[in-house]
Amino acid sequence: MASGFLLALFLSLLFSSAMSQSSPQLSEAQQCRFQRLSASQPSRQIQSEGGVTELWEESQEQFQCAGVAAMRNTLQPNSLSLPNYHPTPRLVYIERGQGFISVTFPGCAETYHSQQTQKTRESEWQRQDLHQKVHRIRRGDIVAIPAGAAHWCYNDGNEELVAVSVNDLNHQSNQLDQKFRAFYLAGGVPKRGQQEQERQTFQNIFREFDSELMAEAFNIPSEIVRKMQSEENRRGLIVNVRERMGFIRPDEEQEQEQWGGQSDNGIEESYCSMKIRTNIENRRDTDIYSRQAGKVNVVDRHKLPLLKYMDMSAERGRLYQNALLSPHWSMHGHTIVYVTGGDANVQVVNNNGQTMMNDNVNKGNMFVVPQYYTVTFKAGNNGFQWVAFKTTGWPMRNPLAGYTSVIRGMPLQVLTNAYQISPNQAQQIKMNRGGESLVLSSGGRSD
Amino acid sequence: MASGFLLALFLSLLFSSAMSQSSPQLSEAQQCRFQRLSASQPSRQIQSEGGVTELWEESQEQFQCAGVAAMRNTLQPNSLSLPNYHPTPRLVYIERGQGFISVTFPGCAETYHSQQTQKTRESEWQRQDLHQKVHRIRRGDIVAIPAGAAHWCYNDGNEELVAVSVNDLNHQSNQLDQKFRAFYLAGGVPKRGQQEQERQTFQNIFREFDSELMAEAFNIPSEIVRKMQSEENRRGLIVNVRERMGFIRPDEEQEQEQWGGQSDNGIEESYCSMKIRTNIENRRDTDIYSRQAGKVNVVDRHKLPLLKYMDMSAERGRLYQNALLSPHWSMHGHTIVYVTGGDANVQVVNNNGQTMMNDNVNKGNMFVVPQYYTVTFKAGNNGFQWVAFKTTGWPMRNPLAGYTSVIRGMPLQVLTNAYQISPNQAQQIKMNRGGESLVLSSGGRSD
Amino acid sequence: MASGFLLALFLSLLFSSAMSQSSPQLSEAQQCRFQRLSASQPSRQIQSEGGVTELWEESQEQFQCAGVAAMRNTLQPNSLSLPNYHPTPRLVYIERGQGFISVTFPGCAETYHSQQTQKTRESEWQRQDLHQKVHRIRRGDIVAIPAGAAHWCYNDGNEELVAVSVNDLNHQSNQLDQKFRAFYLAGGVPKRGQQEQERQTFQNIFREFDSELMAEAFNIPSEIVRKMQSEENRRGLIVNVRERMGFIRPDEEQEQEQWGGQSDNGIEESYCSMKIRTNIENRRDTDIYSRQAGKVNVVDRHKLPLLKYMDMSAERGRLYQNALLSPHWSMHGHTIVYVTGGDANVQVVNNNGQTMMNDNVNKGNMFVVPQYYTVTFKAGNNGFQWVAFKTTGWPMRNPLAGYTSVIRGMPLQVLTNAYQISPNQAQQIKMNRGGESLVLSSGGRSD
Known part of the structure; x- marks a missing residue:
């Protein structure tokens, strides 16, 4: 053998x-x-x-x-x-x-x-x-x-x-x-x-x-x-x-x-010499960065190929003072969040019209965001830092607000008819976050 | 990301x-x-x-x-x-x-x-x-x-x-x-x-x-x-x-x-530009056709590569007046049949000597044929049309009667000894449907 | 199709x-x-x-x-x-x-x-x-x-x-x-x-x-x-x-x-002509052999590619008089052991401090060794022969004793501190089985 x-x-x-x-x-x-x-x-x-x-x-x-x-x-x-x-x-x-x-x-x-x-x-x-x-x-x-x-x-x-x-x-x-x-x-x-x-x-x-x-x-x-x-x-x-x-x-x-970078083709890597660790604080690898709002760094099967076999991944996130994580749902697995610093209001909503969570969380807390449930974080005055563990090696998010959001991917007419609003209002829903995507800065509202 | x-x-x-x-x-x-x-x-x-x-x-x-x-x-x-x-x-x-x-x-x-x-x-x-x-x-x-x-x-x-x-x-x-x-x-x-x-x-x-x-x-x-x-x-x-x-x-x-045809190699296709639909009535794509009995058209992961990820498939079937769908079992998933026109007698048998179903079905009806259970349809005087949804991207049937059947794949001696019949009778079981395979025409019996 | x-x-x-x-x-x-x-x-x-x-x-x-x-x-x-x-x-x-x-x-x-x-x-x-x-x-x-x-x-x-x-x-x-x-x-x-x-x-x-x-x-x-x-x-x-x-x-x-040997690339093999059998007694294919202790032969997805689809494998083992199968755990599936000859004492231990099994087994007996549970066999005076069926196509063992063991892969200092023993004793744990790996000969102890 x-x-x-x-x-x-x-x-x-x-x-x-x-x-x-x-x-x-x-x-x-x-x-x-x-x-x-x-x-x-x-x-x-x-x-x-x-x-x-x-x-x-x-x-x-x-x-x-x-x-x-x-x-x-x-x-x-x-x-x-x-x-x-x-x-x-x-x-x-x-x-x-x-x-x-x-x-x-x-x-x-x-x-x-x-x-x-x-x-x-x-x-x-x-x-x-x-x-x-x-x-x-x-x-x-x-x-x-x-x-x-x-x-x-x-x-x-x-x-x-x-x-x-x-x-x-x-x-x-x-x-x-x-x-x-x-x-x-x-x-x-x-x-x-x-x-x-x-x-x-x-x-x-x-x-x-x-x-x-x-x-x-x-x-x-x-x-x-x-x-x-x-x-x-x-x-x-x-x-x-x-x-x-x-x-x-x-x-x-x-x-x-x-092992960094080129191991993705999945062939030259050997089980015995496989990398088992990587640093999630590595600035060069930051996936999402906003000078105003914060940053998110993901370790998935591309950065750590062993995760292919384990079908898990991790995420390091940091929100600055009063910034938000866009409301979103995760497609391929559950998310287990461990708070490493600061505090935030966390809201989680399910599909039967219930608020599953609307709590302030602090350092040392852990909570689960089930797959497909919609969640948003709003950092407190001291910002918010977390590590999330995910039960998938291929984490993928669907943000509702921001540049890469589901809502922005819809035609104006769908929004005007869905929400019974004017094209101008629909345009605001789609565009008011400008180029910000997952991490959203705290800021004055446009009303 | x-x-x-x-x-x-x-x-x-x-x-x-x-x-x-x-x-x-x-x-x-x-x-x-x-x-x-x-x-x-x-x-x-x-x-x-x-x-x-x-x-x-x-x-x-x-x-x-x-x-x-x-x-x-x-x-x-x-x-x-x-x-x-x-x-x-x-x-x-x-x-x-x-x-x-x-x-x-x-x-x-x-x-x-x-x-x-x-x-x-x-x-x-x-x-x-x-x-x-x-x-x-x-x-x-x-x-x-x-x-x-x-x-x-x-x-x-x-x-x-x-x-x-x-x-x-x-x-x-x-x-x-x-x-x-x-x-x-x-x-x-x-x-x-x-x-x-x-x-x-x-x-x-x-x-x-x-x-x-x-x-x-x-x-x-x-x-x-x-x-x-x-x-x-x-x-x-x-x-x-x-x-x-x-x-x-x-x-x-x-x-x-x-996207038709060449997307099968699974590499050049991009998630973002992936085809999400195909027409199941397409005559060029008919999988099984009999001038006397009817036709069957399958949409599986080869015709719609997205089904690889979804592990589902669909089938469009049409039997002419009094024609039959060969008794068969499905290997890789359950079948959910939705009747779109005509009527048929449907018989489903399980492994514990029970008839699970022996009913006439009409337009708008839906029923399940569990994986591995044996089923046959016999169309009524107005023929029979259906769409079937399958919980596998790789649908595969084992017909019992017809040119491609399991029984035809067995040596005569196995049949003569299994059923205590003569070689001539075994030959009839194997050959009497001639070149017909899954869809079988209504016709005089040979006795 | x-x-x-x-x-x-x-x-x-x-x-x-x-x-x-x-x-x-x-x-x-x-x-x-x-x-x-x-x-x-x-x-x-x-x-x-x-x-x-x-x-x-x-x-x-x-x-x-x-x-x-x-x-x-x-x-x-x-x-x-x-x-x-x-x-x-x-x-x-x-x-x-x-x-x-x-x-x-x-x-x-x-x-x-x-x-x-x-x-x-x-x-x-x-x-x-x-x-x-x-x-x-x-x-x-x-x-x-x-x-x-x-x-x-x-x-x-x-x-x-x-x-x-x-x-x-x-x-x-x-x-x-x-x-x-x-x-x-x-x-x-x-x-x-x-x-x-x-x-x-x-x-x-x-x-x-x-x-x-x-x-x-x-x-x-x-x-x-x-x-x-x-x-x-x-x-x-x-x-x-x-x-x-x-x-x-x-x-x-x-x-x-x-079909032997070259079918592993998984491409030229055809479902229809796929090999369905192989002989597990084949001496040329023996995976582990010890002149003193016995031998083990595995049939996995490499020797019989159809097992890739079935995710099962088999093992033929023989221990000579009073020889041992190293205590070990199996990583990827359960093991179902069928005794074909001789007798042995079998000990199985789980993670909650319980002996799950400590019995003598004989020809015709069958028993299960659950995935990850630790097991060891000691053959009787007439040796011991078995066939094991595994619920994985990729069987992998972690032996505790012997040349390829987990313990041997640990630094001496880890053993001395884990067991509160001297480096000399730790060295004995690591090395006293010499080149023997899974099948261990009966022999005088070194004390």
């Missing part, structure tokens, strides 16, 4: 494209027939030795409708998020700090050496240690973790590393049910002292195996297996590291050059 | 092919375990100023099984079906009349001018009015409307424009639940005097937004917004037009030439 | 790739939240004239979770499994014996002649009998039967022909519900003397049609139709054949040459 990997890759690009689309698995529980959306904070948390995991309530109607599970991990300096994998693709936004992440793909070679740390008695081991690629991550990065790929993360900085992540539970590659699961290769939530729900979700897969059998499988003494099983481990999911870890990795800019 | 559109298009053709397949979302409600199919008429209707919308009962078992919603819109002359969009792809058959339709794709340029009408005081506005493409539609057209694309329709003829449409609620691009929804950009069902169900399904999205916020978003006076919100609007979903509308549009034949 | 078939083929390869992925339709019934997996035997059987059909209990939680239906057909020598089709793709493993199979694709030409049998009065019929391709099958073959394709099978050998098959009920092409159905073109389970469940699942589709209508459709006497309807037929699903059947077919090796 491994020998045909490049061929497999090529074919997978042609044929596994089905994986790049979310498949809505609409059990009764997931129906989007609820009445209210709301800005919410994480409701549960798992305290670990080296940090904390905060979970948004997966059973909330809005998250059920979108089919996602959201969490925020905070790693203390010099802490390690233990290796784990989940059955669904995950998109991560690095809100604060810096660190290293590694995502392990099966069948890919270990060709990276660990950097020799400054003072260590065991350098003889580390000098010869081969492992898979380790990636530098820092504030503003979007990291893509495919379903089933084991990953770990280390905070090598001097401040907390805060990572907000969303898993798309409805992704087509998930043949289990619509429930968040994490399989840990080490640590795990202690059996005592935690809620049932967390015990069921974050367990160490080694713990329940027969230790003699594992000892034979790894050809190691049982005492090591018992350490792997962490029977009495109370360190949780994030642990303190004894000595600082260091990794030799390819120069970041070089990595950027190699 | 807009700048990379052609690239996005190319990639979308490669990678979004997943959207070209229906994904069955089998909630309990949708199980295909019912006992009876039946020819049905629309059970509900929404009366509007300029026409009427008739709805088949979405909750009927046969429509639940197929995951579709069907309706028939009748527009009076000089009436406008108001702009709206729905979360699921729609295929429309123009049963009568003529008109214009526009389907608005996000990110596509407005490069069409409205035609100057003959007598108008406001020609200065109309002369400079840029908008998206407007398409001529007439009797026999199949029109494809992708999920989430806003569209409107205008009857410029002298008779009623009758359009029968089917939405595929199970399409993979729909991440909401399996329920028909329409989002109107104008008008909408009045809050009073209609059934709860229609109020919840056909609402104006502007109505619930804060009018001051909308005024700011469009940079227009609040009074115009209140017109857009149509608070007291009782005109419904289809409205009368004050003066006749006219549009300059590319010559139809030219459009036909440009 | 038929005339554009090659074009259709090419496009289907590009665009219907969505069919190559399983779509999980997660009704309440299918949730994978059960507590126990278990090795099970068929629980029901249908006795026919020429053999027996044994069914595993479809409603068992493990089969519900995987969305599969499993059965074992045993054909006596000179017996015929009657023509039938099912709405879901099927993968078959020939456990014993030899025979012929034909899978009928719609629209493909009948260009094969039946072989003249040695002594027959009716050679004039057989000499001119054209039909679709007939394939030789024998022990160790994997046969792929697409959804909706009619097929029959004949045992021309001197011993029983035993075929174990799994249908993927969740496959995207199935727009009916998650329930096994078989549509028979002949025979069928008698209405009396069988359980309700079998009557509902295995019925003759001709039986309920009006016999006069069928007589007209086929243009044959009603008496032949009544034979086809098999009203009083008590022969069931497999029947005895009066005279030995023989077929001229292309030389097997030639068929192998023609």
Whole structure:
């Protein structure tokens, strides 16, 4: 299997494209027939030795409708998020700090050496240690973790590393049910002292195996297996590291050059060397920019080809003081908005004449805008910043107001007859925003 | 995002092919375990100023099984079906009349001018009015409307424009639940005097937004917004037009030439300029023709490439007096049959030894033939005409009788042993229809 | 439609790739939240004239979770499994014996002649009998039967022909519900003397049609139709054949040459001439081989391109005395294991700290390993042999122990900190299996 990997890759690009689309698995529980959306904070948390995991309530109607599970991990300096994998693709936004992440793909070679740390008695081991690629991550990065790929993360900085992540539970590659699961290769939530729900979700897969059998499988003494099983481990999911870890990795800019832009043809890229991260704050990549109103930056499958397989995307937005995001609907997926700064009034309307949301949202809030529902943001006096996670790799918006809007695409006569207005008034609806498109400046009205 | 559109298009053709397949979302409600199919008429209707919308009962078992919603819109002359969009792809058959339709794709340029009408005081506005493409539609057209694309329709003829449409609620691009929804950009069902169900399904999205916020978003006076919100609007979903509308549009034949035939390679076609309609009565395109029995014409993703994304197709059939449609099963999707003329006896059989249907059907009836179930039609004395909508872009039939049949593909010995008949009898089963395939002439039997 | 078939083929390869992925339709019934997996035997059987059909209990939680239906057909020598089709793709493993199979694709030409049998009065019929391709099958073959394709099978050998098959009920092409159905073109389970469940699942589709209508459709006497309807037929699903059947077919090796290896580019292959079988015992194709531990052979979409459309694959494994299959998880689908010989201890662990299975399994047992769950086998003193069916065309494993393991891909420092062990111990975990990968030899431990 491994020998045909490049061929497999090529074919997978042609044929596994089905994986790049979310498949809505609409059990009764997931129906989007609820009445209210709301800005919410994480409701549960798992305290670990080296940090904390905060979970948004997966059973909330809005998250059920979108089919996602959201969490925020905070790693203390010099802490390690233990290796784990989940059955669904995950998109991560690095809100604060810096660190290293590694995502392990099966069948890919270990060709990276660990950097020799400054003072260590065991350098003889580390000098010869081969492992898979380790990636530098820092504030503003979007990291893509495919379903089933084991990953770990280390905070090598001097401040907390805060990572907000969303898993798309409805992704087509998930043949289990619509429930968040994490399989840990080490640590795990202690059996005592935690809620049932967390015990069921974050367990160490080694713990329940027969230790003699594992000892034979790894050809190691049982005492090591018992350490792997962490029977009495109370360190949780994030642990303190004894000595600082260091990794030799390819120069970041070089990595950027190699994969930026030209990987879109989908053929020369190799699964094993695929870029898993990009910075969403990158000014060169800004998709929409208005000197008066703000800017929006999208990371989709064109900027990060791995998102083709994961069928997810992300957006970084900033509105200046009192500016607006044009009322619009999203065509290909749900949007999960996480507020990173400022505040805004958010209005969401559905097709049955109901206001689903008309709230002020603040830093740390998360809310869902369901696919096709119409939404608008109006920033407060301090502006508004957000990151949005989307359950499609091909995000596409239909703005109602502005230069690129649906309304502007309609003939005047359709508007005059639809709204029983004069051609002059119809012209105002179409043209009064001039060249502004998605982000709209605050300004005097023309009346 | 807009700048990379052609690239996005190319990639979308490669990678979004997943959207070209229906994904069955089998909630309990949708199980295909019912006992009876039946020819049905629309059970509900929404009366509007300029026409009427008739709805088949979405909750009927046969429509639940197929995951579709069907309706028939009748527009009076000089009436406008108001702009709206729905979360699921729609295929429309123009049963009568003529008109214009526009389907608005996000990110596509407005490069069409409205035609100057003959007598108008406001020609200065109309002369400079840029908008998206407007398409001529007439009797026999199949029109494809992708999920989430806003569209409107205008009857410029002298008779009623009758359009029968089917939405595929199970399409993979729909991440909401399996329920028909329409989002109107104008008008909408009045809050009073209609059934709860229609109020919840056909609402104006502007109505619930804060009018001051909308005024700011469009940079227009609040009074115009209140017109857009149509608070007291009782005109419904289809409205009368004050003066006749006219549009300059590319010559139809030219459009036909440009897109017919060669768009199949999937690369040179642009999302923005994609053909959305074709005529299913076109004699040159007839797929199956028998001088004695009738003909069948299919519009699939080869004839209308947009259907690749929508994973739907349509079929126009005509049986002459007493002719038969060979008993057959469909491999890739459900079939929703709408009777346009004549009558027939329809028999549908399932795999548990039950006759699901054995009824006479007439003009205006609609019924579902579930995927894989065996069906046959026998036309009455006046022949039989129908249009069928299919929940697959790749319709494929397995006839049991006739030249291209499954039975004919089997060795004689398999038939003699399967049915305990003589080779001569087996030969009759295989060969007695001669060169006739799907449509079979009425005729004397050989006994 | 038929005339554009090659074009259709090419496009289907590009665009219907969505069919190559399983779509999980997660009704309440299918949730994978059960507590126990278990090795099970068929629980029901249908006795026919020429053999027996044994069914595993479809409603068992493990089969519900995987969305599969499993059965074992045993054909006596000179017996015929009657023509039938099912709405879901099927993968078959020939456990014993030899025979012929034909899978009928719609629209493909009948260009094969039946072989003249040695002594027959009716050679004039057989000499001119054209039909679709007939394939030789024998022990160790994997046969792929697409959804909706009619097929029959004949045992021309001197011993029983035993075929174990799994249908993927969740496959995207199935727009009916998650329930096994078989549509028979002949025979069928008698209405009396069988359980309700079998009557509902295995019925003759001709039986309920009006016999006069069928007589007209086929243009044959009603008496032949009544034979086809098999009203009083008590022969069931497999029947005895009066005279030995023989077929001229292309030389097997030639068929192998023609399609092996180069069909991967997905363009030159034609649906009609597509290979439907391959031998999984083929030594040249062994994917993993260890002189000490055993071997594993995979049949995926690269070896049998039809599996792209069916999104299934198979695996043949053999462990020598006391050898192990490395603990691992499967990324892209569920695994249904059928034991063909020997015995093993099987342990399966999930993410909520539970042992799902810790049992000894023997010849004839079947069990499910859900996607992402961790599993390991340890063979008994007589070794262990199995065939596994997978609900993905792209099977990929993540082993925990061995040369290609996830653990080996991690830096030493991650392991030392994760498990609180020394670098020396971490090195043992990574390296003690040396070059062994998925199949691990039994051996002394290093302690």
